[in-house]
Amino acid sequence: MQFLNDNRNILYSFGIIIFLIALAACTRNDEPELTPVHQATPYTFEIPPGFPTMLNIPEDNPLTLEGIELGRYLFYDTRLAGRADEGKFMTCASCHIQENGFVIGMPRPHPYGLDGDSTHHAMLPLINLVWNPGTYGWNGSVPSIEEDVRAVITDPTEFNSSPEAVVEAIQNISGYPELFEKAFGSREVTLDRIARAIAQFVRTLISSNSKFDRYLRGEIQLTQSELKGFVLFTTEEGADCFHCHGGAGNPLFTTHKFYNNGKDTLFTDPADRYSITGDPMDRGAYKASTLRNIEFTAPYMNDGRFNTLDEVIEFYSHHLLWSPYIDPLMHHIANGGTQLTPSEKTDLKAFLLTLSDTTFINNPKFGKPEKFPDEP
Ligand code: HEC
Ligand code: HEC
Structure with missing residues (x-):
């Protein structure tokens, strides 16, 4: 019986292999022809110094x-x-x-x-x-x-x-x-x-030409206040922002991850991270979006509840709310926040403003074309 079974297995496996080969041959023929891009000019993507080298450019859509x-x-x-x-x-x-x-x-x-x-x-x-x-x-x-x-x-x-x-x-x-x-x-x-x-x-x-980028490249100095703000941003006993927003060795200023950062106690948004993963720990969690150019991107948070950076800093300093879903990286939750002093708040804000990149905001290549294809 055992022998028979083994034999049948071998035959069966053999069948599967043949089937797979046939399938592979078929899919190769059935695959939609990739759009020919050979006549288009490849765009050379220059990775700014210190930025991650892994780019998310799909194979079937190279930049030209x-x-x-x-x-x-x-x-x-x-x-x-x-x-x-x-x-x-x-x-x-x-x-x-x-x-x-x-x-x-x-x-x-x-x-x-x-x-x-x-x-x-x-x-x-x-x-x-x-x-x-x-x-x-x-x-x-x-x-x-x-x-x-x-x-x-x-x-x-x-x-x-x-x-x-x-x-x-x-x-x-x-x-x-x-x-x-x-x-x-x-x-x-x-x-x-x-x-x-x-x-x-x-x-x-x-965006790779903020004041902070230029400081990292050794082109300019930061003020004392901006430097103090950077230290606060990147230390746990300080403002403790870096775990979720990067900054220390992460020039994107986002981890691309999702956290509940303690804004609420009740979670009714049907489109939070939990709605995607079904993991209860993702209730009230959203992406810690990039802090680059944060000066220009008000209002803040997924519901736009804060109009100014001062309000955001007040929130992280004093108004965190506990819930069972709060992210463990909100280390200062027991005190309702990091309890920054007024001068520390000034320094943290000064640092956040060094992430403004006016080259990005004004780059004509990113702006509206002077005329559209049907205009003479
Ligand atoms: C009516 C306003 C509106 C228009 C028009 C619009 N967007 Fe958006 N876009 C949004 C909003 C709001 C979000 C955040 C959505 C969310 O996450 O719920 C968003 C998010 C995005 C994101 C995700 C960014 C990230 O960091 O994850 C991309 C990419 C994007 N939009 C591209 C586009 C493109 C390309 C177009 C044109 C085809 C477009 N949007 C048109 C309002 C708009
Ligand atoms: C536990 C992770 C975590 C920590 C720590 C944290 N944040 Fe956030 N931050 C988030 C998440 C998640 C969001 C988006 C939340 C939302 O939309 O409701 C966010 C949003 C923001 C926004 C608004 C972004 C936008 O595009 O609207 C700012 C500004 C901000 N955080 C600054 C800070 C500062 C400054 C600190 C340190 C004092 C800090 N964050 C600490 C997770 C964190």
Whole structure:
């Protein structure tokens, strides 16, 4: 019996192997042909000194000069939503505004979509996202920038449109089909190509020239107050920010991880990190978003509850709330916060302001193109 069984197993395994080989051969033939990008010019991504060398650039969407250029047009072209015939215009830049670090900014914490409904969460900036490991959004539910573009198109609180309408709108604007050809090898406008081009552009939005970066490169000095603030930021007995927001050897100023940082005792948001993982310890947890350009990206937190950095510093110093879900890295919870003195608060804020990168905010390559493809 045993023998028979073994024999049958061998035959069975053999069958599986043959099946797998056949399957492999099939999938190779059935795979959609990769868009030819050979005629597009590869974009050389320069990793700023001290930044992580692992970039999240999908294999099937390499950065090219032509792809990035097309993506920039689409990012800024308010006809992208495909609803111009109703007199309604919207695109990424309607909410992601460069001078605000690519958030909509005050006084509208929750932006409105094309039909007047506001988004569920406040905004996230578009800064250094090429290093995000694939957890976009406050709760990390979006796996790629390409996916985010698709979601924006149909989201009732954003474009509230359809892929067909978006593709048709772009296809019918003169000048675009040529740009698709240059970027992707043919004049065909597809949702996939629109998403890829915009994602390429967003991946080039790099901030690496703040006062703090220049200090790390030995180009300038920080003031005494800024230096004291940096020490506070990166020490547990100080302001204790670095575990979640990086800073010590992590120039991104985000860990891309999710924490409950003690803002509430009751958790009713149906779109927190818990809604994605189902892990009770993720209740009330959100991404510790980047602190780069934090001066420009108010209001703060996923619900936009704080309008100023002073309010944020007050919160972490004195107003933490305990709950069973609070992250263990909130070391000072027993005291309600780190209890910074007024001068320490001044120093911490001075340090946070060294993360402002005016080169990024003003870089013309990230801004609105001077004219769109159909303009002479
Ligand atoms: C109506 C306003 C609005 C429009 C239009 C909009 N966004 Fe956003 N965007 C948001 C908000 C709000 C968030 C935070 C969403 C969340 O996490 O719940 C966000 C988040 C993102 C993120 C995630 C950032 C991160 O750090 O995880 C990306 C990427 C992004 N948007 C790209 C785009 C692109 C590309 C477009 C255009 C196709 C676009 N957005 C259009 C409001 C908007
Ligand atoms: C346990 C991890 C943790 C620690 C420690 C921590 N933070 Fe945060 N921080 C977060 C999380 C998570 C968010 C987003 C929370 C939300 O949206 O509700 C956040 C959000 C912020 C924001 C708003 C970001 C935005 O884009 O809206 C600022 C500013 C900030 N933190 C500064 C600090 C400072 C300064 C310290 C030290 C005093 C600190 N954080 C300590 C986890 C932490």
